[in-house]
Amino acid sequence: MRASFPGTARLRSPAEFAPALKGRRLAKGALFVLSVAPSAQPRLGLVVGKRFAPLSVSRAALKRVAREAFRLRRAELPAGDYVLRLHARIPQCSLTSLKRQARQEIDSHLARAIKAHDHRPA
Template sequence: MSGSFAFARSARLLKPDAFANALKGRRIASGGLLMLHVGAVAEGQARLGLVIGKRHAPHAVTRNAIKRVVRESFRHHRGELPAADYAVRLYRPVGDVSLTALKRSARAEADAHFARAQRQGRASGTGTPS
């Protein structure tokens, strides 16, 4: 892996239009808690947006832990991901589980989703997952 692992402002989805485009795009993967959507990119790099709402994770501590873990996974996979806008959405309620167990499962799921996006991008040969 080469490059920086920083999560720069340029690597984030910041505007509602960018989130909308990513969420309207293809759903690449879904798991027990998280769903990964990918949309076309206007710029030449992978960017991440997170949709972690109170509806499925009512406690701020839980929401922040999930966001932190997904961002960390994205930072490690960003160099190999095709240039696109990625939106990770929490789509199922977080059960009554310890924070440590939640972090482990969210990290494993996020790693698997980003690895799948990587494989699909390589298989398509276009650089963007299809």
């Protein structure tokens, strides 16, 4: 199956983000917090604010990395609205190392979401 990320797999309006932000927190890392709320399919929302990533190039890079990681794992993820929120100021480093750090953290958060679903009692 080809990994895709159609518009229907994105959270867009504040009304779509609210339940996930108030929902269960699955994982917290150095940069991101992953929250989830029940939904019919896996959908992604991103909150990457100027407060923690002042440069627009950094914000855009973090969002691209997050969307790509989600796109590749989307078929494995249980149905739910997932929100990745940047919760800490990004470190002073090169863009390449920032993207590498973000990708490792996001991959581990998504793996945790898959693992949490696999270990739930039926």
